[in-house]
Amino acid sequence: MASPVVGKKRLSEGLTVTSKVFVRSRNGNASKIVREHYLRNDIPCLSRACQRCGELVAPDANGQLPKFILSPEPLQLKEVGRHYVVVDTNIILQAIDLLENNQIFFDVIVPQTVLDEVRNKSFPIYNRIRTLCQDNEKRFIVFHNEFCEETYVKRLDSESINDRNDRAIRQLCTWYQEHLQSSGINIVLVTNDRLNKESAVKNNITTKNLHEYVELHPNCSELRDLIPTEEFKQREKVEHFFENHYTTSRILGGLKNGTLYQGSVNISSYNFLEGEIKVASLPKPLLLIGSANLNRAFNGDQVVVELLPKSQWKKPSTMIIDDEKLNTNEDPNNEDTQISDRERRLLTQDAIDTQNDSSEVQPTGRVVGIVKRSWRLYVGQIVQNSVSKNTSNSAKSCFVKLMDRTLPRVRIRTRRANELLGQKIVVAIDSWPTTSNHPEGHFVKCLGESESVEAETEALLLEHDVEYRPFSKSVLDCLPPEGHDWVVPKDLEDAEVLRKDPLLPKRKDFRDKLVCSIDPPGCVDIDDALHAQQLPNGNWEVGVHIADVTHFVKPGTPLDAEGASRATSVYLVDKRIDMLPMLLGTDLCSLKPYVERFSFSCIWELDDDANIVNVEFNKSIIKSREAFSYEQAQLRIDDKSQQDDLTKGMRALLRLSKKLKQKRLDAGALNLASPEVKVHMDSETSDPGEVEIKKLFETNSLVEEFMLLANISVARKIYSEYPQTAMLRRHNSPPATNFEKLNDMLRVRKNMAISIESSKALADSLDRCVDPNDEYFNTLLRIMSTRAMTAAEYFSSGSYGYPEFRHYGLAVDIYTHFTSPIRRYCDVVAHRQLAGAIGYEPLDLGHRDKSKMETICKNLNKRHRNAQFAGRASIEYYVGQVMKNNESVETGYVIRVFSNGVVVLVPKFGVESLIKLDDLTSHVESVNFEEDKYQLTFTTQDGKHQRTVAVFDQVKVEVKSILDQSVGKRKAQLVLL
Amino acid sequence: MDGRRWNELRRFQCRINTHPNSADGSSFVEQGNSKVVCIVEGPMEPPSRSQLSATEATLNISLNVTPFSSIDRKRRNKNERRIQEIITSLKRTFEQSIITDKYPRTTISITCHVLTLDGGLISAVTNSITLALIDAGIAMYDYISSVSAGFYDNTPLLDLNQLEENDLSYLTIGIVGKSEKLALLILENKIPLDKLEGVLAIAVAGGHRIRDMMDKEVRRHGELRLSKLANK
C-alpha cells in the first residue's frame, strides 16, 4: 500500500477529504481507490454533562434523536477522579469479557477508529461490542472521531496505519478533555501499548494500562483474575497455515521405498484435532495430532503420511476438544486470527501431560499428501456470529458448521447468509488452499428449517450418503407391465405362459404346504416364510421360503444397477428408503398371505435333534396361509386350544429352533447387546410419543434361527459351486488391542476379566461377569464389548482363504446373507448364485468375475454401514424430540472418563452424552484425574463434597434435550445429580 | 457511510458555460467524486433528412463513460445495453421537458462525458444535461434535477457513492422543478414496498436541494454575463 494522498476542500457545511489509496488487486496490478470522506463539526459528544452539544443533534431517518448516554456523574476513582474511559483496539480484543463485566467499565467512549479496527480483526467481538454500545446500563458510546473535524487526523508521510490510528485516539482524548473541561470530567485512556501510552502522557492525557486501571477500583481483587494474563503479541501475518503437500513423484517414491505410508484417516469423534490412520506395516495405528499434522485431511480421506521423530510420539489425548469451543471468535473474512493460539495452548498442555509417561506412546505422523478426497455434499448450518447483520446485496463470507463433528468448519460465500441462518443447508467443498485455515466450499441448496422433520430426515440421509431420490423411469420400465395385477400363472402348462417364462416348469409347486410368515408388526415387505411338516420316517421337513426377487430383477438391467448401488433398504423411525421399487418390495415379491407368490425355497430334512439329514434348494411357488407378527405367532403357539396343522408346524419349528440355538451357543456364538430402542409414534399427530426398549419374543429367535440355518446352508452350497466368487459374509475376531482397555477397566474397577481367545471363551467370560448389585452391568458390558468388535463384512470367496471365512459372532465357519433379498442386495447376488448352483438358470458373468464381485462387496459394505448409521441417527433425532417434551431423571452408566469430562450412557433412551467438566464443577483446581484408575475426582458445585466418578459407575442423571445453536442439532444433555 | 448523515447530499458543485467556444451550451457537474461534462449543440439543422420531424425538435444523446472513470479500467463498449438504456431513458425524459415544438425541423445533440464515476451515474448525467440545456438557451418547462437514494437496514440514504451502490438497493429519480412530479424513476434492486415511500421522500427532498444549487449557479452565471454586457 502506498501512502494516501489527501486533498481537502472546504464546503459550506463542512470539510471533505479525499483519500487515495493504492491497493494491490487480485492479479497483481496496482489499482487506485479514491474515497470521499466528509468531516463535520456537528457530532455530539453524547455526554449528559455537556451543555453545548444538545443543539447539534439531528434526528435520524426514523425521527429519533440520538440519546445522550454518558452519565453526568460518572464513576469516581482515586487518581483519576470522575472520568470517562476511552479504550483502544487491543483492550477490546483481549478483554471483551472484562468490558462486559458489570462491575467495571462504565461510561466508555469507543472511538470509531477502534471500532473499525476491531471489525477488521474479529467480527464476533465486533458484534459483542456493538451490543454493548446499545445497552444503556453500561453507558458505552461510539464517537465518530473520523468524521469529526476536530478529531480527524491526517496520515503523515512515513507513518504507519497503526501509528496514525493511535494518534487519532489520542486526538480524541484531547478533544474530549477540552470539551468537557467545564464539567470537571476527566478522560482516561486505557491502553496496553507502551508507545501509545508514552505519547499520550506527553500530550497530557491520563493513561492507564488495563492492569493499572483495574487496580484503581476498590474491589479490584475480584476483578484482577479477569484480566487476561497473556500479553497480546501482534503476530506476523501468517502467509501459509499449512505446509504444501509433497509432489506426486515424491509420494510415489516414498511409498515405494517405505518411508511414506498410505491409509485412510479416521478422526476421533471426541477430538477433532486428532486422527488415526491404520497402516498395514505398523502394528498400532499412527496418530495424527493437531491441525498442522492433519494438514487439511478430512475424515475418511485416503492420505499419505510420514512418520514423525520418536521424540514427538504421543499417547492418544484424554481431552475432549470441540470445534465450537475453540473457534468462537473467528472471522470468516479474516485469516489472521489470534485464537489459534488457544488451540496451540491446548495442544502443548496435552503434550506435556502425555510426554511424562512414555510407556504408552503411539507413533505419530504427519500428512504429506492426499491421494483421494472423501469429499461429498455436506449438511450443516451457518454459524450465527460469523454473519454480519446488515441487509446488503453483495456476497459475504461465512462459516458453516457441519453436522459431522469430526470435520472442520467450511467457509462459503453467499448473498443469502441472513436468510439461511437457522436453516439446514447443503454445501459442497471445493478446495482447501494452504493459505486458509478452513476449507472453502459453496452453497448448494437449502433443506429447510432446522429441527423440522423433513429437513432433519433429508439431512441425515444426505449425511450418510443414502440415495433417497425416486426411482427413475428406466427402472420403472424393468417392472412387470401388469403392475399390481401381476399374478402367478394359473395354469402352469399353458403354452402362452411357458413362452413368456420358459423356466416355469423348473419351479416346484409348494402351494399345498402350510406356509406362514412371522415378522415385526406392520411389516409389508415380507421376505421370508416358513413351514414344517413331519415326514413318514419321523424326521421333520422344514422349509424356508424366500421371496424370489431375482425373478423380477434380472442382471444387467437398470433396475439391477439401481439395486446394486442402493445396496440396502434404510429403515428410519418413520420412513423406509427402499432398495427396490414399492411394486416389487411390498407386493409382487412380498410373500403376502392368501396369495400365490414365487419363492426360492430351502427345504431341509431335520432329525428330532435338529441335525440336518438332507437339504435341497428349489425355485418354487408358495401360498402363505397367514402373516403373523411375532406377538401373534407367540400367542398362537401358546394357545393350547389351537390344534390345526399350521399351529402344530409352528410348534415344531419353535422346538427345533431352540435346539438349533443351543447348538449354536455351545459352539460359542455370542449374545451381544446394543442399546436399541424403539420410538412410538403417535398415530394421529405423528409426533414421537415415547421411547421403549425393543421387546423380544421366543418367535423372534424362531425366525432368526431358521434364517441363520438357511444362510449357512446356502453359503456352503454356493461356495462349493463358485469357490472364487461366492458372495459370503465374514466376521473377524476382534483384535486384542480393542479389548485391552475394556479389560483393563474391568480389572481395575470390578476385578473381573473377559477372555477373547475365542468366541466361545468370550461368550463364557461375558456370562461370568455379573455384578450382583447391578443387574444391568452385564448388559452394559455386552454393549461395550459389541463396540470393541470389528464389523462383519461382505466379501467374495476369492478374497480370503477358507479359514478366514469364519463368522466370529455366530461361531460358524461360513456364512452369507440369503434371506432378505427385498431389502439387501447381497441376498440378490446369493439368490442368483444359488440358482446357478442348482442349475435353474446360468449365472450372470458379473457374478463370476472376481474383481466385479469385489467392487460389489465394497459398495455393499459401505452402504450397509451408512444405512445403520442413518437409522441410528434417525432414532437419535426422535429420541431428542421425545426428550424435548419430558425432562426426567434416569439411571445412567459412566462408560468413559476423560480428564475434562465423562461420557454417560442412559439405557432407557439409548443415548449417551458427554458431561463436560465445566458443567460438573466450577472448582477446576480440585479436579484429579486418575487415568490408571479410570476415575475423576472433583469438588462438587457447592464446594462441600468430594466426588469421584469412575467407569462403570451407576449415576443418576437429569436428562434433557437442548438445542445446540451452532449446529442446530438437538442433543441430549445430561446433568449429573 | 462516509461521514454524511442519512439525508445529506454529497458535495455538489456545478458550473455552466464551461466550453463557451466549442458548443452552444456546456456544463460541468461534480457530485462527490463523480464528474460529468456535458455539451449541447443546437438547435441546428439535422445532418440527415430522415431524422427530421416537421413539428418537433429531435433529441440526440450520446453518453461516454470514460475507461479511466472507475477503479478497474475496463473499456466500455459504447453500445453496451446498459448505456443504451440510460440514453433512451434520458431521451424520453428530456423530450417531455424541452418545449420541443418550439424548435421544429431541428436537432439538439447532447454529448456527455463521465470523467470519474463514484456512484450516481444517471443522476449526475441528468443534472449536467439540464444545466447544459439551460446554458444553450433551450426552452424548458423547468429544471430536471436528479438524485439517487438507497436503503440500508431500515434507514433510507441519500445520494449513494459507488461503494454503497454496489452493496445496497437504490433508486434514481429525476424530478421536475419544485414539484413532486417524477420525470424519471429507475429502480433496479429489491426494496420492500412499505419502505419505498420513505426512500422516495428523501430523494424528492434531495432533488429539490440540487435544483436550488443548480439554480444558484445559473443565476450567478447570468449575473456574470449581465455585468459583462453592462461593462461593454
Added chain:
Amino acid sequence: MAKGIETSANEKAFIIDALTQGVRTDGRKLDEYRDVKISLGSQYGSVDVTMGETRVLCRISSEIVAPYEDRPFEGLFTVSTEISPMASPMFEQGRQSDDELLITRTVEKAVRRSNALDLESLCIIAGAKCWSIRADVHLLNYDGGFIDASCIAVMTALQHYKKQDITVSGEQVLVHDFSERSPVGLSILHVPICVTFAFFNPHGVEQNIKGDAKEIYVVDPNMQEELLKHGILTVTINKNREVCQVSKAGGLPMDALTLMECSHKAFTIAEKLTNDIKKLIEEDDLQRKGSQWKMLSASNDR
C-alpha cells in the same frame, strides 16, 4: 415508433375522452388486468402465455459451462428476448429500436437482477463448472403488455423447468439422463411479476408540469393504448412485498403519490398471479408424476 399503424386523430380523441370518463375501449376498468392464460408445454420449461391478443413463448435450456472468473460460486443466467416482425409490423427485422431495447432490459432486470433464480445453487465445482440457464422469449403476437407477459412466461418456465441430475466425483461431472435419474427443479427465490401502467394526459403538457391536472393511468395497456400513451411505468414486485424494479423512462412526469398508488395496485395483481402460477405448476407436476409416482418413490412411510 408506429410504423404502418397510425391512429386517426378522431380515434385518439375518442379513446382519451373515454378514458377521462373511466372507460376503456376494450371494456375493461382502468385498473383491470387482462386475463392471463398460461399453458405449459410437454417439455420441462416451455411455457406459452396469452394476455388478450399478446402471445409470448418462453423456453428454458441449460448447459454446463465455466463460471465467470470474478464470480466462481455462481452459475449463469441469461434472458434473451426475440422480437420479430411476426408479432407486429411495427417491429423491424434486424435493427433493435429503443423500445425493444427498453423492453428487453426491463425483462432482464426484473428477472435476473432481482435474483429470482438462485445463482449460487447452480454452482457445481467452484471456479470450474456451473450450470448456465438460458431463457429464450419469443413474442408471437403483440397487443401491448409485452414486458408483463414475458416476465410471467419466464418465471413460470423457470419454475416449471427441470434440469438433469448430476453427480460430482472429484473434477468429473456425470450428467444423468432423464430416464436414469429423475430431473431436479431450479431453486427459485421469489417470483417477480411486472405490471405496466400507461399514463395519459388529457390536458396538455404545460398544465401537467404546473401540477394542476391529474393524469390518468391505466393498468396493462393494450396496443392501442400503448401507442397513444404519454408515459409508461413498469413496476416489478413479488409476493413478499418487495419492489424489485421500477422503471419509468421519461415520458409524462408523474406524482410520487401516484407511484405509491400504482405500486400497491401492482402488488395485489402480483399476488394473485403468483398464486395462479404456483397452482398451475403444482397441478402439472402432479399430472406428470401421475400414477407412476407412487411406484417410483423410494422413501415410504413405515
